Amino acid sequence: xxxxxxxxxxxxxxxxxxxxxxxxxxxxxxxxxxxxxxxxxxxxxxxxxxxxxxxxxxxxxxxxxxxxxxxxxxxxxxxxxxxxxxxxxxxxxxxxxxxxxxxxxxxxxxxxxx
Amino acid sequence: xxxxxxxxxxxxxxxxxxxxxxxxxxxxxxxxxxxxxxxxxxxxxxxxxxxxxxxxxxxxxxxxxxxxxxxxxxxxxxxxxxxxxxxxxxxxxxxxxxxxxxxxxxxxxxxx
Numbered sequence: 001x002x003x004x005x006x007x008x009x010x011x012x013x014x015x016x017x018x019x020x021x022x023x024x025x026x027x028x029x030x031x032x033x034x035x036x037x038x039x040x041x042x043x044x045x046x047x048x049x050x051x052x053x054x055x056x057x058x059x060x061x062x063x064x065x066x067x068x069x070x071x072x073x074x075x076x077x078x079x080x081x082x083x084x085x086x087x088x089x090x091x092x093x094x095x096x097x098x099x100x101x102x103x104x105x106x107x108x109x110x111x112x113x114x
Numbered sequence: 115x116x117x118x119x120x121x122x123x124x125x126x127x128x129x130x131x132x133x134x135x136x137x138x139x140x141x142x143x144x145x146x147x148x149x150x151x152x153x154x155x156x157x158x159x160x161x162x163x164x165x166x167x168x169x170x171x172x173x174x175x176x177x178x179x180x181x182x183x184x185x186x187x188x189x190x191x192x193x194x195x196x197x198x199x200x201x202x203x204x205x206x207x208x209x210x211x212x213x214x215x216x217x218x219x220x221x222x223x224x225x226x
Contacts, residue, residue, distance in 0.1 A: 009154070034214055043204060043217035044157075090156055100145070100208055101172070102215060104156040 002027040002093045006105035014113050015083055021076040021108045023091035033074040034092040034102065035065055044090060050074060061085075086112045117141040120205050120218040127225055133192040135221050137205030139185075145208045146188040147215070148172075148180065150201040157204065163188055195225045 007022040025031065032051050036044040048059040055067040065076045074091060091105040117140040127133050137146060145164055149157040149172075159172030161180040169180050177199060179191045192199055202222050206215040 004156075006156075036217075043219045044215075045217070046214045049214055100210070101147070101159055101162060102157075102206075104149075104158070106154055106156040 002031060002095065002103045004091050004093050004103055004105035006089075006091055006108050008108050009106065010109045010111065012111045012113060013081055016080050018079050019077065019081050019085075019110065021089050021091075021110065023074045023076065023105060025072050025074065025091070025093045027072075027093060027095075029095055032094045032100070033065075033067060034094070035059075035063070035074070035076050036090045036092060036104075038088045038090065038107075040087070047076075047089070081110075081112050083112050083114065085110060118205065118207055118216055118218045120203075120221050122221060123219065124222045125224070127195050127223070129196060129225055130194050133195050133223065135190040135203055135205075135223070137188040137190070137218060139188075139207050141207060141216070142185060143207040143209050143216075144185075145210065146182065147206045147208075148178075148188070148190045149204045149206065150174065150199075151204060151220070152201050160190065160203075192223075195223075197225050199223065200225045 003026045005024045013019045034049045035047040037047045038044045048057045050067045058064045063078045088107045088109050092102040094100045094102045121136045147162040148160040158174045163169045163182040181189045202220050204220045205218040208215050
């Protein structure tokens, strides 16, 4: 069975500052890793994913995450945040095949202050 | 959200009454899921389906049942609603590939 721990429930940062949202996972098999973003009163949207290959994956809006197998981590980073990045972010893990039941972390609320 | 709708969007119901939430997709995806979202718990899987009439339990299935008679529809039923089932319910779809999920907009259910 897989599990995910997001180490921070809330992260406040100033606009244009860098941010890191931390995610650790536990699994006895190889995994796929995902970050989802949820804007207020909306569903979740896929931000980026790691399946295989390069351990650094990027999204179209400047976020990136690095898969670290030895530390079982998949931290999300952005070098300079914008007010519009205010949202809740969820890390998720699944096994590599079948129904791909995603297991989610508890979520990290990112608040951007002007 | 692309090709997936949930109904109703909001519902208030009384303890002990049955409630059915509907998820409808137009993507012809094989897999469908029901999750509930609660503060401090993230999203937890209730039930999922891997085909018509093929369903299985998730992490928090007690008190819930599901049905899938057509590829496009996945129904979640609370047989006798309790206050602990007050939550936001999300439906999601996927293909058996590495593409991740597409989520619906959610149903906010309040049991009073």
